[in-house]
Amino acid sequence: MCPCLATSFVPLAIQLLLFTAACFLAFFLFLCCLCVLVVFFEGGGVWLLWLGVMAGGKEEKDARIEAIASSIRVVPNFPKPGIMFQDITTLLLNPKAFRNVVELFVNRYIDKGITVVAGVEARGFIFAAPIALAIGAKFIPLRKPRKLPGEVISEKYDLEYGTDCLEMHVGAVQPEDRALVVDDLIATGGTLCAAMNLLERAGAEVVECACVIELPELKGRERLNGKPLHILVESR
């Protein structure tokens, strides 16, 4: 008698196939468990990160940035003659472009240990709040005078004519906080500089400043005391 499996109904080829299938199953189960674990611990950020990863490489990113740039409208002579105003409201009317802006920032900061995202009133709020939510950081509004109800610290900065002032709540940041400053645009850098000063006076470390648009001819970058600035598009 040969040592056979008389009741075996599955030919050898099928057995090998099933064995391979079992290996793939184990791999997929592992991936699913990993996703579930990461999801529960990282929250929304993982989702956006995953989208970023799936979105592909540099070409994909360049295409997204080009789409973002073309969705920004330039309004001449606003708020005064000679100024070409970079209007982001048209970007905000384009859900895909708006989402790409947030994703590009979130992908950059998700693993930088940012604990605080400070948004500069008011257009900075529009970008800073979704970024803070996605990376699980505290959101801090930096506001014009007399808007914040509690005790504040103030930082003056120069305008072309005169000065303005930015305020932050006392106690909003702790000395161990790592902060990101977000605004829609950097021009002379005065506002961002004031924002950074507020955070540093409260003891936080400003990791980077992030803006959608830079007006490079105004050399705002140089006012940031060497702090890195990350932008998506330069003004056209």
Place this chain on the structure above:
Amino acid sequence: MCPCLATSFVPLAIQLLLFTAACFLAFFLFLCCLCVLVVFFEGGGVWLLWLGVMAGGKEEKDARIEAIASSIRVVPNFPKPGIMFQDITTLLLNPKAFRNVVELFVNRYIDKGITVVAGVEARGFIFAAPIALAIGAKFIPLRKPRKLPGEVISEKYDLEYGTDCLEMHVGAVQPEDRALVVDDLIATGGTLCAAMNLLERAGAEVVECACVIELPELKWSPVDSDQQAMMDYL
């Protein structure tokens, strides 16, 4: 000779096990494909919806709302004596509470066909922008005078002393748009009313107004029964 698989090295039990494993594999592959498809077509909203679904039922929701309410700070005598100011900045310092606010709103609106989310400057921006992103709607900032650079329409509204004005860009909404108005708080309702008027003058349909906080003693009146503030907890 018995018709045997002499070279077979896999006993029957293992074969059955492998067959079952193959069935499970097919099922998981199907789930993965489903997720990928839904992800690409629905975007971020599905993720947040999924979170909302996983977050559970009414008890879970009540607990989240209680946590949100307790994260709001009351600042007396601001901006003037006698006013108890509802400060949402402390909520924003609590990532979990902030996220729950946005999720609760997104869960409510994700399948209402909202095409536009209008945020009232400036605290309204903080909640409206994430909601717009999550449900894939256009975001429209409604601003104080002379802030918006393009051509605008304006709507005046009464303050306790004097009047103020809200503006919206011409062309921001189309007549077929379904709009949601978002602000952090409703007091007298003057600002929200102006916001609704701007959207309706441009031809949009205002589906609902949404606020984190209501001050019920100030007795705002909705223009019609469809427009009501939600989430009134203090």
